[in-house]
Amino acid sequence: MSESLRIEERGSFVLATLDRPEKRNAIDQELVDALHLLCARLEVERRTLVTTGSGGTFAAGADIAQLRDRRATDALAGINTSCFQRIRALPMPVIAVLDGYALGGGAELAYAADIRIGTPTLKIGNPETGLGIIAAAGATWRLKEIVGEALANEMLLTGRQLDAQEALAAGLVSAVLEPEAALERATAMAERIAKLDPAATQATKRALLAPRDAHPEIDLAEQAVLFESPEKHRRMTEFLERRSRSADGTGRAKR
Numbered sequence: 001m002s003e004s005l006r007i008e009e010r011g012s013f014v015l016a017t018l019d020r021p022e023k024r025n026a027i028d029q030e031l032v033d034a035l036h037l038l039c040a041r042l043e044v045e046r047r048t049l050v051t052t053g054s055g056g057t058f059a060a061g062a063d064i065a066q067l068r069d070r071r072a073t074d075a076l077a078g079i080n081t082s083c084f085q086r087i088r089a090l091p092m093p094v095i096a097v098l099d100g101y102a103l104g105g106g107a108e109l110a111y112a113a114d115i116r117i118g119t120p121t122l123k124i125g126n127p128e129t130g131l132g133i134i135a136a137a138g139a140t141w142r143l144k145e146i147v148g149e150a151l152a153n154e155m156l157l158t159g160r161q162l163d164a165q166e167a168l169a170a171g172l173v174s175a176v177l178e179p180e181a182a183l184e185r186a187t188a189m190a191e192r193i194a195k196l197d198p199a200a201t202q203a204t205k206r207a208l209l210a211p212r213d214a215h216p217e218i219d220l221a222e223q224a225v226l227f228e229s230p231e232k233h234r235r236m237t238e239f240l241e242r243r244s245r246s247a248d249g250t251g252r253a254k255r
């Protein structure tokens with residue numbers, strides 16, 4: 001258990017709060033280790049993850065005090081990269097609630113989420129080149145996929161941060177809400193996901209993460225597995241029976 005990652009059980013999902021507010025939730029090795037431990041758990045438990053930061057900040061980046069002493073072998077080890085890749089690849093969805101600064105590695109952690117919700121104080125971007133490094137934990141490819149090349153190039157080459165409205169307009173966040181409402185929205189999303197078929201949700205996520213040239217084969221292969229699943233049959237039968245009961249006037253009203 002790490003003091004800098006607060007983990008709360010919320011029934012259908014797990015809420016993980018980056019909790020080093022005195023360092024603006026800068027991501028140090030302890031936090032990376034704690035995130036790996038959480039991933040190991042979620043890879044087995046297969047639950048939705050909602051992640052956020054404490055103290056009005058999501059995360060102000062990798063911990064610069066540690067980063068300054070890292071050398072070539074550390075870069076090649078991909079300390080943050082492998083952690084964020086693992087979060088990206090979690091079997092169930094990851095929802096990030098972005099309050100305040102999401103910079104550098106903090107932004108890259110956000111880019112690794114499947115769904116992002118911002119708050120009005122959001123400032124998101126990659127100031128890495130100003131520190132003499134590149135944004136090597138996902139920004140050079142994921143940001144481009146999310147917002148398109150023109151804006152990603154501008155953000156990464158100039159270090160310009162987007163505010164909440166710009167992030168919303170660019171599709172980098174799907175909503176901007178006050179912090180409490182943002183967490184409520186993430187909670188509602190996680191609860192909604194929990195009512196869906198987990199096998200279908202996981203298959204959808206695998207297909208979404210597959211490279212372009214894996215389509216449409218991956219979609220067909222995933223669908224083939226689901227077409228054989230009793231849960232698919234049960235859910236579709238339930239839908240059809242509800243409709244026919246409703247048409248007879250003998251059952252519940254249609255949803």
Ligand code: COA
Pocket residue numbers: 022023024026027060061062063064065101103104105127128131
């Ligand atoms: N790494 C390590 N420490 C960090 C940090 C980071 N990425 N970001 C903030 N901190 C620390 C500060 O050093 C300071 O520590 P101290 O109180 O021991 O001096 C503390 O967090 C508070 O930071 P401060 O700058 O005083 O807060 P602020 O609210 O005025 O500004 C930021 C917030 C995010 C604008 C500012 O902290 C900042 O620019 N951080 C670095 C952002 C960055 O370049 N990230 C990319 C890293 S790859």
